[in-house]
Structures are given as structure tokens and as C-alpha cells.
Amino acid sequence: METGSGERAGAPAGEAVWRRLQPGLLRVRRLLLVVWTGVLTIATALLTGMLAGPAWAVWALLPPAAAVWGWRLLERNWRSWRYAERADDLLISRGVLWREETVVPYGRMQLVEVTSGPLERHFGLATVQLHTAAAATDATIPGLEPAEAERLRDRLTELGEARSAGL
Template structure:
């Protein structure tokens, strides 16, 4: 594997997050569609505009956020970059890792995704990489655990 390359998260993460967005906006959209005929006027149809605005903005924002997630393995640490307006670069030294776990909830499993969670000695530096394939998450877990044990042995 080329350690100089940034790796993106899977497209399934974007699809899953957009599905959650649409499902959360379904009840207000249904109410905005049903209320105007009940209230007796087409002017009440403007109730649907904020819901459509939030859906459009959320769709766009989720796409930008998804594109910002990336990670890179280096010789001594793992870099995790994310964020659009507030960009964040997390550097996790292999020797500081205490626990590396792979989690996958029901919705993530349905989309073939897993999340890698890294716990370090300092709680503020805990990091996660969502949207990995289960095979990649397990490979990273095994590699990071091995490197963490090797780096911390010298302390």
C-alpha cells in the first residue's frame, strides 16, 4: 500500500446519510403537503418551502462533508482529515493508541460500512474514521494494533 496516498471513505456513507436526511424530513414534508387542502387555501402551500430548502441544503452539505473525509497511513502515525468550513487534521501516533475498535450498526451493515474508532491516552485525541468497508476497517484495526504494540514497547 502506498503510504503517501490519502484514502477516501466509501460512497455508501454519503448514501446512508442522505437517506437518513430524507427520512427525517418525511414527516414535516407530509404535514406541509396535507395541511393546505385541510386549511382551505393554496397559500398554505408555502409551508412546504422551508422543508424543501432544508432538504436541498442538507443534500449539498452532506456531499461536501463526505468529500472532506480522508485518512493516510504514515510510518509513525495515522492522519485523519475532515471538515469543510472548519477543517480538522487529527494525527494519531501509533505508540499512543490504547484501543482500536471496529463498530457497525444495523444501518451501516445494510450499506456495507464499518467505523474505525481509535482511543488514545488523551481523551481529546480520540479519533474515528466512518464509512470504511468492513474488510478495510479490520485490516486497519489489525495493522494499527500491531504498530501500536510495537511503538509502545519502547516506552
């Protein structure tokens, strides 16, 4: 059973405690969906109406129909994201149809960044980006509260330095 913060009640000490992303990330993504749907709807209506005639402007209904479907998919994707800090590594899990789990050993981390664009800052969110020696490692945790992102950055940096020093 998970509590509100993503922690499982009664989890053994060595077991991973999964944490979820903030609901603000879902709001940001849905806002972007609505904005881009509006832009595409207007552009489609104008272009088809002017180039092919008013009857063809019915194609402008396609972007809103796709947005209705995308609205639900965004929530499913948001719910699929989670991360867990273990003794020797960080786990990041995501994906609805194709589940992807990334395991990043603390000793392999070279850089931990916290970024927050203007829209993320407005919604009180930040992203943690992990860089390792492997170029293919996609270790990103979006949609965290800034305080949690900074705490995670500091902890991962501390553990990474300790593991790379052999402690």
C-alpha cells in the same frame, strides 16, 4: 494524482498515501436526510394546518428546501474526509469550511474499535474508532468497507503494541 483507491501514483515511499471513504457512506447520509425531511415535512404540515389554518401549511415547504441545500453539503463533507497511514502515526483529515486534521501517534493508541450499525451493515460499511489517553481525541474513520476496517484495526493494534513496547 490520485488513483481510484485514494493512492497517489508515483508517491515517494515516506510520503503519506491518502485514502478516501466509500461512496456508500454518502448514500446512507442522503437516505437519512430524505427520511428525516419527509418526517419533518409531514409534521410541519399537520401541526401548522391544524393549529394555524391551511394557509400556514405552506411552512411545510421549508424542510424540503433545506434538504435540497443539505443534499449538496453532504457530498462536500463526504469528499473532505480522508485518512493516511504513516510510519509513526495515522492522519485523519476532514472539514469543508473548517479543516481539521487529527494526528494519532501509534504509541498513544489504547483501543481500536470497529463498529457497524444495522444501516451501515446494510450498505456494507463500518466505522473505525480510535481511543487514546487524551479524552479530547476524536479519531473516527466512518464509511469503510468492513474488510478494510478490520485490516486497519489489526494494523493499528499491531503498530500500537510495537510502539508502546518501544520496538
